[in-house]
Each structure stands twice: as structure tokens, then as C-alpha cells.
Amino acid sequence: MFRSFFFLVKLWVFTSLIFGKDIYQSIRLYDPSPSNISIVASQGIPLDHIGGKRGVYIDLTCTKNQTTYLLSKGLILDILVSDLTSFYKERSRPAISRNFPLGSMQGNYTWDELNNRFDELLNLYSNIISERLVIGQSVEGRDIWAFKISDNPNVDEDEPEVLYTSLIHAREPLSMMNLFYFAQKLAEGYNSDEEFTYLVNNREMWFVPVVNPDGYVFNEQIEPFGGGMHRKNRRNTNCGNGTTRGVDLNRNFGFGWGANNTGSSPDPCSDIYRGESAFSEPETQAIRNFILDHEFKNVLHYHSFWNVYIHAFGDGSYPNEPDLTTHSEIGHEMAKHNGFFVGTGLDAIGYTVNGDAVDWTYGEQGLISYVPEVGSYSQGFWPSEDEVEQLCIDQFHPNKIFSFVAGSDIIVHSYEISEEFLLPGTEANIEILIQNRGLTNSGGDIEISFTPLNNWIYFDNEPFIMSEIDARESDDVALTFFVSENATPGTSSGMIINLNSGNSFARNDTIEFFIGEPQIISIDNFENGLDDWDVNGDWGLSSDVFDGLHALSDSPDGDYQDGQETFAEYIREVDFQFVSNPIIKFNAKWDIEASYDFVRFQALITDSGWVSLSGQYTETGSGQPAQAFGEHGYDGLQEDWVEETIYLDHLDGLQITGFRFIQTSDNFVEGDGFSLDNFQILGYPSGLMGDFNSDSGVDIFDILGLADLLLFGATPSQAQLFFCDFDSNGMLDVMDLLRLSNVILGL
Ligand SMILES: [Zn+2]
Numbered sequence: 168m169f170r171s172f173f174f175l176v177k178l179w180v181f182t183s184l185i186f187g188k189d190i191y192q193s194i195r196l197y198d199p200s201p202s203n204i205s206i207v208a209s210q211g212i213p214l215d216h217i218g219g220k221r222g223v224y225i226d227l228t229c230t231k232n233q234t235t236y237l238l239s240k241g242l243i244l245d246i247l248v249s250d251l252t253s254f255y256k257e258r259s260r261p262a263i264s265r266n267f268p269l270g271s272m273q274g275n276y277t278w279d280e281l282n283n284r285f286d287e288l289l290n291l292y293s294n295i296i297s298e299r300l301v302i303g304q305s306v307e308g309r310d311i312w313a314f315k316i317s318d319n320p321n322v323d324e325d326e327p328e329v330l331y332t333s334l335i336h337a338r339e340p341l342s343m344m345n346l347f348y349f350a351q352k353l354a355e356g357y358n359s360d361e362e363f364t365y366l367v368n369n370r371e372m373w374f375v376p377v378v379n380p381d382g383y384v385f386n387e388q389i390e391p392f393g394g395g396m397h398r399k400n401r402r403n404t405n406c407g408n409g410t411t412r413g414v415d416l417n418r419n420f421g422f423g424w425g426a427n428n429t430g431s432s433p434d435p436c437s438d439i440y441r442g443e444s445a446f447s448e449p450e451t452q453a454i455r456n457f458i459l460d461h462e463f464k465n466v467l468h469y470h471s472f473w474n475v476y477i478h479a480f481g482d483g484s485y486p487n488e489p490d491l492t493t494h495s496e497i498g499h500e501m502a503k504h505n506g507f508f509v510g511t512g513l514d515a516i517g518y519t520v521n522g523d524a525v526d527w528t529y530g531e532q533g534l535i536s537y538v539p540e541v542g543s544y545s546q547g548f549w550p551s552e553d554e555v556e557q558l559c560i561d562q563f564h565p566n567k568i569f570s571f572v573a574g575s576d577i578i579v580h581s582y583e584i585s586e587e588f589l590l591p592g593t594e595a596n597i598e599i600l601i602q603n604r605g606l607t608n609s610g611g612d613i614e615i616s617f618t619p620l621n622n623w624i625y626f627d628n629e630p631f632i633m634s635e636i637d638a639r640e641s642d643d644v645a646l647t648f649f650v651s652e653n654a655t656p657g658t659s660s661g662m663i664i665n666l667n668s669g670n671s672f673a674r675n676d677t678i679e680f681f682i683g684e685p686q687i688i689s690i691d692n693f694e695n696g697l698d699d700w701d702v703n704g705d706w707g708l709s710s711d712v713f714d715g716l717h718a719l720s721d722s723p724d725g726d727y728q729d730g731q732e733t734f735a736e737y738i739r740e741v742d743f744q745f746v747s748n749p750i751i752k753f754n755a756k757w758d759i760e761a762s763y764d765f766v767r768f769q770a771l772i773t774d775s776g777w778v779s780l781s782g783q784y785t786e787t788g789s790g791q792p793a794q795a796f797g798e799h800g801y802d803g804l805q806e807d808w809v810e811e812t813i814y815l816d817h818l819d820g821l822q823i824t825g826f827r828f829i830q831t832s833d834n835f836v837e838g839d840g841f842s843l844d845n846f847q848i849l850g851y852p853s854g855l856m857g858d859f860n861s862d863s864g865v866d867i868f869d870i871l872g873l874a875d876l877l878l879f880g881a882t883p884s885q886a887q888l889f890f891c892d893f894d895s896n897g898m899l900d901v902m903d904l905l906r907l908s909n910v911i912l913g914l
Pocket residue numbers: 215216336339470471
């Protein structure tokens with residue numbers, strides 16, 4: 168017993184001496200002023216892969232010694248996680264689903280496993296996956312290899328080329344895992360999924376899964392089950408054998424190399440050591456030469472974590488137009504489902520870098536390029552095993568879009584309809600902007616054909632021929648259509664637009680709209696108080712109004728409070744049995760801490776509970792404590808009143824029984840809050856308002872019927888109540904009789 172204990176101690180001392188295991192921590196540094204940031208940078212603490220609140224605090228990963236140093240300099244900080252490696256290992260939960268085979272390092276493949284995994288895929292799909300192409304050797308002599316997915320994979324064809332690289336930073340395994348996931352799904356879907364088949368047949372998709380094999384293998388040696396914190400390559404920089412050894416490959420590229428000592432460090436033992444000269448390292452040389460040898464249109468240099476797509480430039484300046492718009496549009500399309508932030512590192516949190524791969528790829532080679540950072544700050548470098556597959560799935564759409572845009576990619580960009588309401592028996596014009604969002608010119612004419620969604624609209628459906636569109640350009644097409652006289656208001660209709668051109672994926676886009684003019688079912692302008700609302704917290708009437716004297720606000724007397732959840736619930740009975748395609752409209756303005764605090768508008772749905780609804784002005788939740796990830800809500804600054812519209816037709820068939828606004832906030836930064844006015848429920852009633860006797864007309868007989876009912880105090884049917892309760896007070900009375908008379912008299 169005594170001996171084996173002694174042996175363990177000896178073994179521990181031995182591994183510490185060999186590897187110099189540093190303890191890494193997660194810390195929260197308050198007051199990130201430029202002078203404090205320069206103290207952080209002087210310690211070589213990386214300012215990428217961070218979290219925080221601009222101007223309030225930043226969350227950093229550093230060693231225990233660095234934390235001690237920052238404290239000795241009088242910086243104010245909290246230690247969030249005192250030992251990240253132990254934290255990552257202890258919190259990991261095994262994955263249950265195995266649609267996608269995982270590896271043994273908290274779900275991530277080891278170096279051997281990823282090599283075997285590649286061999287398996289190559290064996291199964293050698294018709295579309297190339298052999299390994301060795302593009303260089305690491306400092307320790309390991310192969311840096313690439314592979315290609317395309318038809319005729321071992322032939323260089325004349326097809327748009329796109330590149331994905333990963334694991335340039337050794338402790339970021341999700342950068343690599345998501346590429347294996349993407350490769351597997353592409354291969355499995357080839358010849359069954361139209362999009363994948365098109366991509367494989369018409370693109371050359373290149374992958375370099377491990378740019379930094381030595382660093383990755385080192386992490387495997389010090390933490391065989393995941394959690395290793397080494398970042399750099401394994402160049403001997405005279406800092407011992409631990410994690411301080413090596414060059415930060417993502418500071419070693421030749422654009423703006425060594426521009427200052429904040430974005431990279433001259434200290435060989437720093438985590439952001441830039442090396443002796445630009446491209447001093449064989450790993451960065453391999454990537455440089457590989458890019459120079461090919462005709463890539465666009466490149467993703469994958470990292471993890473931060474939930475962002477960062478584009479050039481590392482010093483915070485922007486690419487010139489039109490490239491800035493290109494980066495923004497393609498980035499936002501990639502972020503469509505995962506809500507990632509798109510912009511420069513300085514935009515995101517206020518950090519700068521130099522000598523990084525994206526700056527060189529765009530700044531020197533002119534290729535559209537991003538750093539995708541997979542995962543959130545709380546997931547960190549080594550997320551729990553049961554989160555690995557979902558993180559890979561979250562990058563699937565972005566990876567697919569990125570391949571499409573390497574070529575020509577013709578889409579419906581936007582459209583405008585000439586009439587506000589499409590009334591039965593009238594005609595209207597639709598103008599559609601067709602864009603080539605891709606980075607290659609389209610080849611030959613584009614045939615645009617239109618098909619009505621149903622018989623409620625009709626038009627001359629001769630296809631329209633548009634001449635070719637250059638990369639990133641657009642052109643418009645107009646169509647006149649007729650609305651059938653027989654269409655009932657509230658019916659949905661629309662058209663399918665088919666876009667066909669020589670070298671683009673043939674896309675079908677659907678434009679949908681409603682026929683008729685929606686009717687107001689109820690309206691609350693808050694002039695009669697809050698009878699229809701159940702509120703808590705500070706929600707109440709405000710004199711800062713869109714019109715009238717009163718509006719509803721989450722904090723009528725100044726800023727909202729921190730660390731709270733409050734709501735205003737609409738308590739009038741909501742009944743859509745006589746209404747199709749209901750719509751909610753309200754006027755609103757807000758000042759809510761962007762990405763951190765939130766106001767959501769929700770519907771209460773039977774069997775589902777409260778569901779957040781999306782409108783024209785909602786954003787996607789960031790995943791911060793007060794912004795549920797992926798939910799729709801309002802944040803940022805909207806100074807002027809806007810009219811928000813929320814369509815509920817996608818909830819058709821579900822029973823909606825209530826609505827509410829819910830406000831959530833975290834600590835440190837607050838805003839003036841959220842105000843709304845003129846809360847309206849609209850829709851297309853299945854009958855006529857005022858048609859008491861349901862005979863499809865509104866006339867004197869409806870007045871007589873209603874008067875009779877009032878005289879005898881009888882109970883109205885639900886339909887009578889719905890169609891004749893003009894003042895929306897939940898009952899039929901003499902006021903409704905008066906309003907009905909006015910309707911008939913046309914007053
Ligand atoms: Zn990284």
C-alpha cells in the first residue's frame with residue numbers, strides 16, 4: 168500500500184517533469200481598459216477564444232502563474248474555473264446517439280483515430296474521396312495531409328475550389344470534428360441528396376484536418392482522455408517541455424506579422440509567440456504553399472470556441488467594398504441557423520491579432536475567408552462528449568453554404584409586391600431581385616420559371632430568360648399576376664420560382680402571401696389602463712407613447728433592473744376558431760443590452776407551453792444566461808418607434824391560448840428597456856363582422872336578431888359573440904348594437 172502510493176507520487180513527479188503540466192484557469196477580468204489589456208497581452212495570454220462584455224469584463228484562459236501575476240499587478244478578477252482540465256473531464260457526459268462515430272478524447276478523435284477514420288471513409292467512398300495528399304511535415308516530422316471530396320477525386324478538374332483547415336491550435340478539437348462530420352454526411356448523401364450530389368460533382372472541396380499534428384499529439388500524451396491545454400506547435404523555444412513551448416502558428420503568417428506586441432508576442436514562452444520570422448514554421452509553410460498551388464475561391468480556418476465568424480482584418484480595420492459586403496452577406500447566410508456573430512475580432516469583443524491565417528488568406532491572396540469559432544465560452548475547448556455531435560451539426564449548413572458560394576450560386580435575393588393587400592379579382596406586380604451570391608461568374612443564360620402555388624392566382628408562365636450574372640452581382644425580373652375572383656380572404660397563395668443556369672445548382676424558391684385584407688380582431692392602445700394585462704416586476708403604463716397618452720413599458724421609470732425575469736401577460740381570452748392566419752402587430756421601441764439581455768414575445772400553446780415568436784425585428788438568442796440560445800427576441804437599440812408584425816400562420820393547427828412579453832436581464836449593464844403601444848390581433852375572419860345570423864350578409868336582420876337577444880337576455884353563440892362584439896369587451900351589449908347600426912349605415 169505504502170509502496171504503491173509512493174510509486175504514484177513518483178510517477179506524477181515524472182510526468183510533470185517530462186511534460187511540465189501547467190494548470191490552466193478560466194478567469195473574469197474586470198475593467199478591460201487598454202492599459203489593463205496591455206498587461207494581459209504582455210503575459211502572452213491569448214485574446215482570441217474569449218468571452219465577456221465589452222467595456223465591463225472579459226473572460227480569459229490563462230495559466231495559474233499568469234493569474235497570480237495579474238493579481239500582483241492589482242488587476243481585479245474572479246477565478247471562474249480553477250483547473251480547466253479537471254473541469255472539462257469531470258463535467259463530460261457520455262454521448263448516447265452514435266449516428267456519427269465519436270472518438271475517445273471526450274468524443275474527439277485521437278491522432279490515430281482520425282487517421283483510421285479517414286481510411287474507413289476512403290475505403291467506403293473512394294469514388295469521391297481522394298487519397299491523402301501530404302502537403303508538408305511538422306517540426307517533429309509528422310505528415311500534414313489534405314484530402315479532397317469531389318467526383319473524380321484524384322484528378323484536378325476545372326471546378327471551383329474551396330478549402331477548410333482545422334486544428335492549427337492544438338487544443339481546439341471541435342474545429343476538426345465538424346469537418347469529419349461534414350465529410351461523412353456529404354459522402355453518405357452523394358447520389359441521394361440533390362445538394363450534396365451537386366456539390367460533389369461541381370466543386371473541389373479540400374480539407375486539411377490537422378495543421379498542427381505535434382501539438383495535438385502532445386495534448387493526447389498529457390491528457391489521453393481529453394482536456395489537454397497545449398495550443399502551439401512543438402518547436403523547441405527553450406521554455407522546457409510543457410505547454411509554454413512552441414510557436415503560435417496562427418500568429419506566424421506573413422501578413423502584418425509582428426505588427427505589435429498585443430496581437431502577438433516576441434516572447435518564445437508566450438502562448439501567442441509569433442516565431443522568429445513570418446512563415447518560420449513548417450506547418451504554416453505547408454498551408455501557404457498549398458494555397459499558392461491551388462485556385463481556391465474561399466477558405467475557412469476553423470478554431471473553437473466563441474460562436475463567431477471572424478473575418479479580416481485582425482487589426483480591426485475593414486476590407487474595402489464590395490468585399491466587406493461579401494464577407495457580411497456570406498457570413499450571415501452561414502450564421503442563419505446557429506446565430507453566430509459575424510464581423511472582425513475588434514467588432515466582437517475588442518481584441519486584435521496579427522500574423523493570423525485569415526489576414527494572410529484575404530489580405531495577401533484576396534480569398535474570402537473566416538475564422539469560425541465553434542462552440543460557446545461555457546463549452547470551452549473540450550465540450551462535454553454529449554455536446555460534440557450537436558456542435559458538428561451546427562456547422563453543417565455553414566460548411567455547405569461555403570462550398571456553394573465558391574462557384575456560381577443563383578438565388579432569389581428579395582422581392583417586392585406592388586399592392587399592400589392582394590384583393591380577389593385584382594392584379595399586382597412582383598419584382599424579384601435575382602443574385603449570384605457566389606464567387607464565380609454564372610455561365611450562360613439563366614432560365615427563370617414561375618409556377619403558381621395553387622389556383623388562387625394565375626399568370627402567363629412563359630419562362631423568363633436572364634443573361635448571365637457575374638460573381639456577387641444581381642439583376643431583377645418582374646411578373647404581373649392576377650388574383651382569382653373566387654379566392655376567399657385569408658387564403659394563402661404564392662409562387663414557386665425555379666432558377667436554372669449552366670453552372671449553378673437549380674434552386675426552387677417559394678414566395679408565399681395571403682389574399683385579402685386582414686381585419687382587426689382586437690386592439691389595445693393602453694388608454695383604458697391595464698385591465699387586459701397581468702403584469703409583474705416594473706411593467707406598467709408609460710407616457711412615452713407612440714400615440715395617445717399611454718403605452719406599456721417594462722420599466723416606465725428609467726432603466727430595467729438587473730438579474731431579473733419579469734412579464735406582461737395578455738389575459739383576454741384568445742380564440743382563433745373563426746379566424747384564419749392570425750397576425751399580431753404592435754408599435755415598439757427598445758434599448759436592451761445587445762447579446763445579453765432580452766425581451767421575447769411568446770404564445771402559450773397547448774401541450775408546448777410558452778413559445779418565443781419571430782417577427783421582422785427579432786434577433787436570435789446568443790446563449791448568454793439571459794438570452795436563451797436560438798430563441799427569438801428583441802435586444803440592442805431601436806430608438807424610433809417601429810411597427811412589428813408577427814405572423815402566426817405557421818402555428819396553424821396548434822391551439823394558442825395566450826400571449827405575453829417576457830423580459831430577462833443579467834448583471835452589469837442595463838438599458839431603458841422595452842415599450843409597446845397599439846397591441847393588435849388581426850386575421851382573416853371566416854365570416855363577416857356583424858353577421859349575427861350567419862347568412863353571409865350584414866343587414867337589418869342582423870340588427871333585429873341582436874336586439875332580440877339583448878331584449879330577452881339570451882346567451883349568444885360563440886360565433887355571434889365573435890362577429891358582433893365590436894368593442895371587444897367580451898359580451899354583447901347596446902354599444903355593440905349601436906356599432907352594428909353604424910356599420911350598416913356605413914358610418
Ligand atoms: Zn484557436
